[in-house]
Amino acid sequence: MLKKIYAVALAISLGASFSAKADEGMWLPLLVKRLNMVDMQKQGLQLTAEEIYNVNNASLKDAIVQFGGFCTGEFISKEGLLLTNHHCGYDAIATNSTPENNLLRDGFWAKTRQEERKNEGLFVDILVRMEDVSSQVLQGINAQTSEQERAKLVAERTKSLADAAKNNGQYVAYVRDFYNGNEFYMFVYERFSDVRLVGTPPESIGKFGGDTDNWMWPRHTGDFSMFRVYMSPDGKPATYSDKNVPYKPKHHLPISMSGVKEGDFSMVFGFPGRTTRFMAxxxxxxxxxxxxxxxxxxxxxxxxxxxxxxxxxxxxxxxxxxxxxxxxxxxxxxxxxxxxxxxxxxxxxxxxxxxxxxxxxxxxxxxxxxxxxxxxxxxxxxxxxxxxxxxxxxxxxxxxxxxxxxxxxxxxxxxxxxxxxxxxxxxxxxxxxxxxxxxxxxxxxxxxxxxxxxxxxxxxxxxxxxxxxxxxxxxxxxxxxxxxxxxxxxxxxxxxxxxxxxxxxxxxxxxxxxxxxxxxxxxxxxxxxxxxxxxxxxxxxxxxxxxxxxANRLYVAGLREMNPNKVYYPDANSTLRLSYGTVKGYEPRDGVEYKYYTTLDGLAAKEDPTNEEFIVPAKLMELAAKKDYGKYADNGEMRVAFITNNDITGGNSGSPVINGRGELIGLAFDGNWEAMTGDLVFDPEYKRCINVDIKYVLFVMDKLGNAGHLINEMTLVNNGNPNTQFNPSLNDMKMNGKMEIETPTEEIKIKKKGNETKIKRETKKQKN
Incomplete structure (x- = not known):
């Protein structure tokens, strides 16, 4: 009978019509081609499934890391520059702070590679591949198999599969169960343990609003920090060493300078921690x-x-x-x-x-x-x-x-x-x-x-x-x-x-x-x-x-059999997932309407020098007063944060928010108060993902941090094209004694063939 259940489940996953709401679900990227691509493309995705997840060629998944085992990060340069949340990097920032050199309070931007701060015990995991191993794990197990014997067989087989995949210590590997033990997938990672702090805004930006604003919208928090991943000179993971060199990711996310508008497609790619939405x-x-x-x-x-x-x-x-x-x-x-x-x-x-x-x-x-x-x-x-x-x-x-x-x-x-x-x-x-x-x-x-x-x-x-x-x-x-x-x-x-x-x-x-x-x-x-x-x-x-x-395993198997035309997504379990939706405001209460973004004007209005949660750096207030936003403004406004209806949970902190062209538009850092049920049940009306706008990240780096040399590492695009109009500040562009910096840019050509979108990327180098 269990074989029959598995056959039914497999048939559902391969051929059933899609009926779940587009903004609900944390999906395995391995399966998006079968389950989600048509719906995602209708909403505005211009990428192919292979450009999202591919084992043999570079894809979006190669730009995403599990940060420290508890957050998500993403590569934003070919030199291993990594972006995550300020609260994800908080411990590293605090550990590197002293009363005399308080990085938490004052912020920090390394001007040279030598100034980057090491962090004992911090690591990132980069996915090599994921694989459906359900048939190997469940082979021969049926309704007559006792629970004790089943547990023994599952434990032995998952361990054996993971041990073999580790390849004598080359990889980190594990097998996780899905749908309460009805399916099993294996995940293989490379672990890099030389992760150095590159930059952070002052806490008054990175944690603006503190506990008062936590889980709340509107939000004005610049919740980001920056690290760099290093590898050995031969390209392998290594512990900290002065001889290590920056990691060369297979793919890094280009950064959109186009801004966001309501209704835009949004995809969140990361490592959501734990949901139990099948709970009785x-x-x-x-x-x-x-x-x-x-x-x-x-x-x-x-x-x-x-x-x-x-x-x-x-x-x-x-x-x-x-x-x-x-x-x-x-x-x-x-x-x-x-x-x-x-x-x-x-x-x-x-x-x-x-x-x-x-x-x-x-x-x-x-x-x-x-x-x-x-x-x-x-x-x-x-x-x-x-x-x-x-x-x-x-x-x-x-x-x-x-x-x-x-x-x-x-x-x-x-x-x-x-x-x-x-x-x-x-x-x-x-x-x-x-x-x-x-x-x-x-x-x-x-x-x-x-x-x-x-x-x-x-x-x-x-x-x-x-x-x-x-x-x-x-x-x-x-x-x-x-x-x-x-x-x-x-x-x-x-x-x-x-x-x-x-x-x-x-x-x-x-x-x-x-x-x-x-x-x-x-x-x-x-x-x-x-x-x-x-x-x-x-x-x-x-x-x-x-x-x-x-009982849970049987209940979930029964639910899936009872509703054969419904595609159920698996609960989150700290494995790589994507969710998709749109940029969208909401109405939390009668007579209250929240628009989809906040601005620097709103941040300045919250300023309260007597409350540590709402202190604003003087230079930021000066820029706000002068409306000195440079190339980072949208219609004369400096946007700070925006919201989408993407499905997220703990562990998604630091996840990239990606537009339909595969470009970085924001950084997920929180959920909203009205939808705190997310781990247990999805709220289709109120669920929102709160994100810091990527252009605010660049604005803070450039105008307050004088970190133009880091921006020059990034690939900046405008509506899919290299952003030739962008010119970051020349402050502190000297890096490692060299004034000449190579900046990768991408020319993106889009071709349509039927319902499939083909995107060809050609990387060139500009010299600044």
């Missing part, structure tokens, strides 16, 4: 009334404690800024998600969909035997999860949330090595070197007094909110030694821990012993947390998740 109503209910309220409550308190410390001094702010931004981002998201689900009456819609599914399944004996219990099994699994869900959330959002606790948790490999005593000198030295490197990074952003206060308050919330029967030995010292005084417990831990200061930690690493680590009060807490979780909580959750996985 019982799962949504748990998110709305249990998971999200708990996360909101805990993050709200964490942010308040950190904000108090950040307001006390600039040094504190630099230490905590990156962590604060990370926590705040999804604090606000969970709030918006709950409001959106209630507004859209999503639970009612799910109930109706599930009723229709059950009626369809029960109407046929074969279907009933295969799908009839899928929904009841899903509901039973979520009911079981609810009992242990808070324990799991409070483990990560409370017990391990303080910086010292997470740092202590990261010493687990050291503990295991000392306890087992089997590591040879080489293994021991390698581990210790990694821990020392981790220490150096950790203490740069560690503020003990704030962290101690956070530990005391979060653990008290854990004690009060998690069922007592699920506490384990976490609070043993609290009750026996400190008589329930959380502040005294925290003070003792933070004063006595061998990890409390960098000096103490380094002293321990110079002579590590099992006894010292076992008796460390911080490590004792995290060991108790983890032992309780792995012994009492995780097995229960795994039990319910196992039954849920099977």
């Amino acid at each position: 109503g019982s799962g949504l209910s748990m998110a709305v009334d249990q998971s999200n309220p708990a996360r909101i409550k805990l993050r709200e308190r964490r942010l308040a404690i950190m904000k108090e410390a950040m307001d006390a001094s600039q040094a504190n702010r630099l230490k905590l800024a990156s962590n604060y931004a990370s926590i705040s981002n999804y604090y606000k998201y969970y709030i918006g998600q709950n409001e959106g689900i209630k507004r859209m009456k999503t639970l009612n819609k799910k109930a109706n969909e599930e009723k229709a599914f059950q009626t369809w399944a029960d109407a046929d004996a074969t279907r009933k035997g295969l799908y009839g219990s899928a929904l009841s099994d899903i509901n039973a699994s979520y009911a079981g999860q609810r009992e242990y869900n808070l324990s799991a959330i409070y483990r990560s959002e409370a017990a391990l949330a303080p910086q010292l606790m997470m740092h202590a948790y990261q010493y687990t490999p050291v503990y295991n090595m000392l306890k087992e005593g089997k590591a040879d000198k080489a293994q021991r030295d390698q581990l210790m070197a990694g821990v020392k490197e981790m220490n150096e990074e950790f203490y740069k952003s560690y503020l003990a007094s704030t962290d101690q206060k956070m530990f005391a308050e979060l653990m008290q919330m854990y004690y009060n909110d998690v069922p007592k029967a699920q506490h384990g030995d976490i609070f043993k010292d609290l009750t026996s030694t400190y008589k329930g005084d959380f502040k005294k417990w925290a003070a003792d831990i933070y004063s006595k821990s061998i990890l409390g200061t960098e000096a103490k930690a380094n002293a321990f690493l110079a002579n590590p012993t099992l006894k010292a680590l076992e008796n460390d009060p911080a490590f004792k807490v995290v060991r108790a947390v983890q032992q309780n979780y792995t012994t009492n909580i995780l097995p229960k959750l795994n039990e319910y998740n196992a039954s849920l996985a099977k």
Whole structure:
């Protein structure tokens, strides 16, 4: 029967008519030729499927990278120049900042390659190929295969396929499941770990609006930063070295100087993180009334404690800024998600969909035997999860949330090595070197007094909110030694821990012993947390998740069989996807209409020198007052951001927004408040992708950053033609001692043959 399901699914993907809304869906670029090209071309795409995704020849996919494993970036020059969001590069910018040379506050633009800043641990993954391996993974698996045997076979086969594709370490490869385990695709990447900071606007531009404007439209944030990827002289990935040379991408995105207008085609190409849009109503209910309220409550308190410390001094702010931004981002998201689900009456819609599914399944004996219990099994699994869900959330959002606790948790490999005593000198030295490197990074952003206060308050919330029967030995010292005084417990831990200061930690690493680590009060807490979780909580959750996985798989297979004329897109799972739509405003409420772009005038109107979120650089205000926009204006306006109805989620941050000719028009950096349901359900009316206009990026680089030498690396086009009118500032054009800079341009010839568009690119060089 499962073979039949797969055959039906394959037939659907190959030949069914397309019925999903054009602006909904995160599609695998491998499949756009089969599923999406006709609709995309009707909306304004002028590229062929091969120019979007091609294994043998250069295509758009070669310009897109996964940045650090959590964001997206794109190549914008033949010299490995990479564009991503400011908030994606935030940690690298903060790490390279000091109170004396504050890159976050003042911005930074490397004038020479030697000035570019290295970033330990930062990498980019560049896709080599993706491949449908469903037949290999599912061979011989049928309805009679037990779940345990199925899981074993799938794990063995996906690992074997990925290991073979790695080619003895040449590539990074993995296999991901799609449609809740009904299909499998393999992804093969090259990983480059020499990624250097090239430039960033000041935080007052890159994070303008701060937490107040986060997830909101209208928006005036210049959310971009710039890096360069390096490779070894022989063209291979390599760790940082002075001998490395800039990476030569197979394709880099030409930059449109034409501007955008409402109704223009837009494509977002990137690595969306995680969606669960096939989730049943019982799962949504748990998110709305249990998971999200708990996360909101805990993050709200964490942010308040950190904000108090950040307001006390600039040094504190630099230490905590990156962590604060990370926590705040999804604090606000969970709030918006709950409001959106209630507004859209999503639970009612799910109930109706599930009723229709059950009626369809029960109407046929074969279907009933295969799908009839899928929904009841899903509901039973979520009911079981609810009992242990808070324990799991409070483990990560409370017990391990303080910086010292997470740092202590990261010493687990050291503990295991000392306890087992089997590591040879080489293994021991390698581990210790990694821990020392981790220490150096950790203490740069560690503020003990704030962290101690956070530990005391979060653990008290854990004690009060998690069922007592699920506490384990976490609070043993609290009750026996400190008589329930959380502040005294925290003070003792933070004063006595061998990890409390960098000096103490380094002293321990110079002579590590099992006894010292076992008796460390911080490590004792995290060991108790983890032992309780792995012994009492995780097995229960795994039990319910196992039954849920099977039920979800059958439910999704049934849905696709029930609606054979509907093409379902797979949930996002951090693999390369594209979404397409149009530049479009919206009306969020009665009597309120949002146009599709914002301007520098709007940014200047928001200026508030007394509020750090709305401080505007004096030079930017001067340019706005004079309307000194150079070649970057559109009809006399300096546009800052625009919106499209593209389908995006977390991980799409930094994704290029590309027009119908394959040119870069913007940089995706946020979603809108009215559609925070996106991970769980798509909102066709309100969903918007918020993007910084690429011409604003160039304007800031040129007029404020004096970074014309970087602009001259780029390929600038106007309506598909080389933009000969563009002339960036001559400020700081000297690069590596040379005044002569070669700038690639492209002549693009478009030919029509039937419904197919052919685009021929010829690269020439101009000398400035």
